[in-house]
Amino acid sequence: MGKPTGFMEFPRKKTPWRDPVDRALDYYEIYVPAEEGHLKKQGARCMNCGVPFCESEHGCPIDNLIPEWNDLVYKGKWKEAYERLTKTNNFPEFTGRVCPAPCEGACVLGINEPAVTIKDIENSIIDRAFEEGWVEERQPIKSTGKKIAIIGSGPAGLTAADQLNKVGHSVTVFEREDRIGGLLVYGIPNMKLSKSLLGRRIKLLESQGIVFKTSTNIGIDVTADELQNTFDAVLIATGSTIPRDLSIPGRDAENIHFAMDFLTQNTKSLLSSSLSDGDYIEAKDKDVIVIGGGDTGTDCIATAIRHGCKNMVNMEIMTKPPERRGPDNPWPLWPNILRTDYGHEESEKRFGSDPRRFSLLSKEFLSKDGVVSGLKTVDIEWTQEKGGKIQMKEIANTEKIWKADLVMLALGFMGPEQEVLNGFGVSINTKGNIDSTYGGFSTNIEGVFAAGDARRGQSLVVWAMNEGRGAALAIDRHLQGTSRLSAPNLKLGSLKT
Ligand SMILES: Cc1cc2nc3c(=O)[nH]c(=O)nc-3n(C[C@H](O)[C@H](O)[C@H](O)COP(=O)(O)OP(=O)(O)OC[C@H]3O[C@@H](n4cnc5c(N)ncnc54)[C@H](O)[C@@H]3O)c2cc1C
Ligand code: SF4
Numbered sequence: 001m002g003k004p005t006g007f008m009e010f011p012r013k014k015t016p017w018r019d020p021v022d023r024a025l026d027y028y029e030i031y032v033p034a035e036e037g038h039l040k041k042q043g044a045r046c047m048n049c050g051v052p053f054c055e056s057e058h059g060c061p062i063d064n065l066i067p068e069w070n071d072l073v074y075k076g077k078w079k080e081a082y083e084r085l086t087k088t089n090n091f092p093e094f095t096g097r098v099c100p101a102p103c104e105g106a107c108v109l110g111i112n113e114p115a116v117t118i119k120d121i122e123n124s125i126i127d128r129a130f131e132e133g134w135v136e137e138r139q140p141i142k143s144t145g146k147k148i149a150i151i152g153s154g155p156a157g158l159t160a161a162d163q164l165n166k167v168g169h170s171v172t173v174f175e176r177e178d179r180i181g182g183l184l185v186y187g188i189p190n191m192k193l194s195k196s197l198l199g200r201r202i203k204l205l206e207s208q209g210i211v212f213k214t215s216t217n218i219g220i221d222v223t224a225d226e227l228q229n230t231f232d233a234v235l236i237a238t239g240s241t242i243p244r245d246l247s248i249p250g251r252d253a254e255n256i257h258f259a260m261d262f263l264t265q266n267t268k269s270l271l272s273s274s275l276s277d278g279d280y281i282e283a284k285d286k287d288v289i290v291i292g293g294g295d296t297g298t299d300c301i302a303t304a305i306r307h308g309c310k311n312m313v314n315m316e317i318m319t320k321p322p323e324r325r326g327p328d329n330p331w332p333l334w335p336n337i338l339r340t341d342y343g344h345e346e347s348e349k350r351f352g353s354d355p356r357r358f359s360l361l362s363k364e365f366l367s368k369d370g371v372v373s374g375l376k377t378v379d380i381e382w383t384q385e386k387g388g389k390i391q392m393k394e395i396a397n398t399e400k401i402w403k404a405d406l407v408m409l410a411l412g413f414m415g416p417e418q419e420v421l422n423g424f425g426v427s428i429n430t431k432g433n434i435d436s437t438y439g440g441f442s443t444n445i446e447g448v449f450a451a452g453d454a455r456r457g458q459s460l461v462v463w464a465m466n467e468g469r470g471a472a473l474a475i476d477r478h479l480q481g482t483s484r485l486s487a488p489n490l491k492l493g494s495l496k497t
Contacts, residue, residue: 002074006044012114017342024305024346027190027270034124039073042117046070049108054118058332059106061466063488064088066103066118073121082129085122090162090465091201094155094184096123097193099462106332137207140168146479149174149231151218151420154182155461156452157237159468161210163485167476171210176217182239186264189299195271224423233447233475236434238420240453244411246291250365253372257281259296259410266303283307287403289375290314291362292410300408302343305350312347312355313402319382320358361394375402416454424448433457439490441471449475
């Protein structure tokens with residue numbers, strides 16, 4: 001429970017990140033290792049609230065045993081804290097870095113004081129565990145003789161692979177990219193999640209017996225029939241990869257790119273040649289506009305800043321969120337408040353102001369000799385009549401032209417690609433995602449399961465891990481009739497993303 005009076009004695013203090021000016025000059029992680037004394041105090045703030053909402057439906061999607069490890073960190077029992085953490089979390093070094101921490105939004109202390117810094121503590125426990133050599137291969141005790149194919153090596157596929165391997169199934173992960181990790185490798189950039197940490201974990205998984213086959217596009221290099229004939233079960237964890245486009249006049253001009261093309265090419269070139277091959281979309285000396293917020297938009301901003309862009313504007317169609325929770329967004333719901341992320345901070349330091357502009361509708365791309373040169377926008381307002389739908393209205397005489405040499409579209413994703421699903425005959429739902437019930441994870445095809453963004457739609461790493469654990473349990477039960485695997489409780493009314 002931490003120290004009984006800790007929450008009254010110590011204020012919330014996040015572990016600081018590196019200086020935004022310095023860190024924007026390189027691709028190393030933005031984090032600074034936390035001092036033990038600092039972490040003990042922050043762990044001491046956990047107040048034995050009795051019903052830990054941080055673990056509830058609105059809190060941690062993987063049921064992390066948060067108050068237990070807060071208390072162990074406060075008492076300096078780091079190895080025990082690590083052991084508690086890995087009971088529910090296969091890869092805390094990923095969530096500790098990239099999770100938006102819904103647990104903190106649901107922390108009971110957060111009702112009238114700033115929440116416990118749960119995510120920082122989680123990250124420090126796993127970093128310490130690796131440093132101390134406590135993280136070891138988890139070799140299965142005995143083989144079941146059953147073979148499972150997992151399509152896609154993002155957090156959903158990797159979590160399911162780790163779980164299924166633990167109980168003795170023989171697991172092969174197929175990945176069409178040249179590197180393992182899904183969006184952990186080619187979406188989230190190095191400064192937010194170092195690829196050496198990802199590589200370290202993949203090596204561990206390989207040493208446990210999991211087979212990874214990269215550059216293998218299921219549906220093209222290997223057919224659905226071949227997989228079904230060779231394996232006892234198949235898990236589709238192919239992610240939500242169809243980017244939302246912006247069909248306005250001028251869209252066909254050059255230098256307008258989907259965010260994932262920009263981010264993927266940059267990381268590939270960075271990992272292969274430290275950007276010396278020039279095989280990426282260059283933002284240096286350009287006026288850059290990123291359309292769309294969220295993690296993807298932030299990562300584009302931070303990457304363009306590292307290239308040395310001339311200017312940065314980040315446009316958002318929604319209104320500016322409030323600084324504090326509104327009356328319609330009470331605790332313990334996910335707080336819909338203004339969050340200034342690492343990329344916004346770096347852009348503000350580089351250019352002197354927050355790059356974000358809210359309530360703007362993009363109307364037309366302007367171009368010169370076929371290359372984008374600007375973007376025309378209009379201000380909008382959102383209105384809602386009592387009990388009615390929220391409606392967008394353009395405000396007259398607010399047209400504005402923004403200069404742009406490079407535009408990134410970070411407008412979200414519309415679901416999984418259909419080709420691989422058609423190969424199996426797997427049904428999709430009205431949202432374009434795989435039709436499979438949360439909790440059951442099976443599809444309309446016997447022995448074929450689905451998890452992660454391909455099933456739930458674009459979401460978060462921690463939700464992909466929730467689904468990976470759940471799908472592993474479902475597959476194990478399907479193959480053996482019973483299972484000793486654990487999976488998170490179903491969270492049916494939780495965070496929509
Ligand atoms: C730029 C960006 C930044 C993000 N930042 C964060 C963040 O900071 N925090 C957070 O919690 N979430 C973040 N997210 C969301 C998070 O990354 C995803 O929700 C999560 O990765 C989904 O996991 P997944 O395993 O379902 O799919 P993915 O990670 O998308 O992995 C799917 C994999 O399947 C492979 N694949 C697809 N089709 C085939 C095929 N036919 N054959 C073989 N392989 C195939 C793909 O190549 C890919 O590697 C971010 C997303 C983006 C786009
Ligand atoms: S995984 Fe995310 S929600 Fe769960 S404890 Fe860690 S930061 Fe909180």
